[in-house]
Amino acid sequence: MGVLRQEDLGSFDVAIVGAGPIGAACAYEAAGRGAGVAVLEATAGWGSECADASAGWVCPSFAGPFVRRSELLAATRWLARPDSPLAIRASPRLLPWLWTLLRRSDPRRVEEVARILGDLATASARLHRALTQEGVDTGWRASGLLDVYSNRHDYEAGCAHAAAQGEAGLRAESVDPGQIPSLPAAAAPPAGAILYPDEAVCPPSQFVEALGAAAERRGAVLLPGRRAIYMERTSNGVRLHAAQGVVRAETVVICAGAATPLLVGRRARVPIVGGRGYAFEVPRPRPVDEPGPLVYLHEQRIAVTPWTDAIRFAGTLELGYADGPPKGRRVAGISRGARRAFPDLEWQRAKPVRSGARPCTPDGLPVVGRLDRDGKVIVAAGHAMLGLTLAPITGALVGGLLEGGSSPDPTLRALSHRRFE
Numbered sequence: 001m002g003v004l005r006q007e008d009l010g011s012f013d014v015a016i017v018g019a020g021p022i023g024a025a026c027a028y029e030a031a032g033r034g035a036g037v038a039v040l041e042a043t044a045g046w047g048s049e050c051a052d053a054s055a056g057w058v059c060p061s062f063a064g065p066f067v068r069r070s071e072l073l074a075a076t077r078w079l080a081r082p083d084s085p086l087a088i089r090a091s092p093r094l095l096p097w098l099w100t101l102l103r104r105s106d107p108r109r110v111e112e113v114a115r116i117l118g119d120l121a122t123a124s125a126r127l128h129r130a131l132t133q134e135g136v137d138t139g140w141r142a143s144g145l146l147d148v149y150s151n152r153h154d155y156e157a158g159c160a161h162a163a164a165q166g167e168a169g170l171r172a173e174s175v176d177p178g179q180i181p182s183l184p185a186a187a188a189p190p191a192g193a194i195l196y197p198d199e200a201v202c203p204p205s206q207f208v209e210a211l212g213a214a215a216e217r218r219g220a221v222l223l224p225g226r227r228a229i230y231m232e233r234t235s236n237g238v239r240l241h242a243a244q245g246v247v248r249a250e251t252v253v254i255c256a257g258a259a260t261p262l263l264v265g266r267r268a269r270v271p272i273v274g275g276r277g278y279a280f281e282v283p284r285p286r287p288v289d290e291p292g293p294l295v296y297l298h299e300q301r302i303a304v305t306p307w308t309d310a311i312r313f314a315g316t317l318e319l320g321y322a323d324g325p326p327k328g329r330r331v332a333g334i335s336r337g338a339r340r341a342f343p344d345l346e347w348q349r350a351k352p353v354r355s356g357a358r359p360c361t362p363d364g365l366p367v368v369g370r371l372d373r374d375g376k377v378i379v380a381a382g383h384a385m386l387g388l389t390l391a392p393i394t395g396a397l398v399g400g401l402l403e404g405g406s407s408p409d410p411t412l413r414a415l416s417h418r419r420f421e
C-alpha cells in the first residue's frame, strides 16, 4: 500500500485559513506588523462565494443583531411562504443554535449587541476610508443610503431608529424621495424615506482582491486550492494539515466563515451556522456617471446597490439550507420586489444569481479572540450580514492579538467564544 506524501508548504509566523474579507484583512494587518504570513484558501484565490454575493454595503446604520426575537416571532408568518425573505430548516445542528438565539435575545442584551456592533462598524467605516488613503483601491465610494418604506407604521419605527442613530453620531434625515434624481418613480415610497448621507459601498470582490494583493505586497503568501483539514498542536506552534500539504506556524487564525466550526472541532463551542442569501445584477439601459445612493426596500428586505452600469439586488436569509440548491421561488421573491421598484432596467439581460452562506452566530456578534490560553489558535468569524463592513476593524483586532498583549479590551471580551460556554 502506498503512503500519501504530504508536501511541506513551509514555516510561517502566522497561517490564516480563508481568503474571504476577514482573512484578507487579517493578512493585511499581520503582514503590516512584520509577520511572515501564509493564507490557505480552499478555492482558487482571494474572494469567497459569500463576499461575491454581498451587497457591498459599509453601513454602520444597519449594524445590529441580524434578527431580533420579536422579528423572529413575527417572521413565523413568513415561514410557510416559499418566496419570503426568511426561511428556517430545522436540523439537529440548527435547533441548539435557535435555542441559544431565543435565550440571548431579551431586549437588554439585544440593545447591548446593537451598541457593540454600531461602535465596531463606525470604527471600521473609518478604516475603510483610511485604506483608500493608503493606496489600496477597494472601490470604496461615499454613496449614502436611502431607507425607503411603503408602510407608515414601519416608517415611524424607522424614524425612531434614525433618531437613536443620530444620538450615536450617525447623521440621518427624513427626505422627499422625489428629490433623489437616481431613484425611479416606482421606487419612491408611499410612506417615507430616511437618508443616511455618510454610508458607503465597495464592490465586494474588488475589496477582497485589492486587500489581498496589498497583503501580498507586504509579504503575505497566498496558498490557493489548499483546504485546511485539521490542526495539530506542537511544542512551539501548530501544524496545519491541508489538502496534500502541511504548514507549520507559530499561530493559526481561522477565518473560514460558515465553515469555521468544522476546523475548530471540539476545541471550543463556536456556534456558527450558514445563513444563505442571494444576489443578482441587472444592467442599466445605459451607464451613468453618478450611480446614486444605496437603497433599502425596507418591507421587502431587499438591498439595492447601484453601480454605474448595473444595479445589484440582494436579500433573503435561509438558515439551515447552505448545502442544497438555490431556492428558485425565493430568488423570484427578490426579483418581483426589485422589478416593481426598478422597472426600467434590462431585465431580460439579468446576470446569473450568486448565493453565499453568511456566517451567523446566534447573538449576532462575531467571534474574535484566542481559542486557547497561549493564543496559538485565534478565531475571527461569524460576521453574518456585516463581514465586509467589519473586515478592517477585525483585522486590526486580530493584529493586536498577534502582538500578544494580554488584552483587557472590553470589546474583545464581548466577542470571545467563552460567552457560549
Ligand SMILES: Cc1cc2nc3c(=O)[nH]c(=O)nc-3n(C[C@H](O)[C@H](O)[C@H](O)COP(=O)(O)OP(=O)(O)OC[C@H]3O[C@@H](n4cnc5c(N)ncnc54)[C@H](O)[C@@H]3O)c2cc1C
Binding pocket: 017, 018, 019, 020, 021, 022, 023, 040, 041, 042, 043, 047, 048, 049, 050, 051, 052, 053, 054, 055, 056, 057, 058, 226, 227, 228, 229, 255, 256, 257, 258, 259, 260, 263, 276, 277, 278, 279, 303, 314, 315, 355, 356, 357, 358, 359, 380, 381, 382, 383, 384, 385, 386, 387, 388, 389, 390
Ligand atoms: C446576499 C448577501 C448580502 C450581503 N451583503 C453584505 C453587505 O452589504 N455588507 C456587509 O458588510 N456584508 C454583507 N454580507 C455578508 C458578508 O458577505 C459576509 O459576512 C462575509 O463574506 C464573511 O466573511 P468571512 O471572510 O468571514 O467568510 P467568507 O466570506 O465565507 O470567506 C471564508 C473563506 O474561507 C474559505 N474556507 C472555508 N473553509 C476553509 C478551509 N477549511 N480551508 C481553507 N479555506 C477555507 C472559503 O472558501 C472562503 O473563501 C452579505 C452576504 C450575503 C450572502
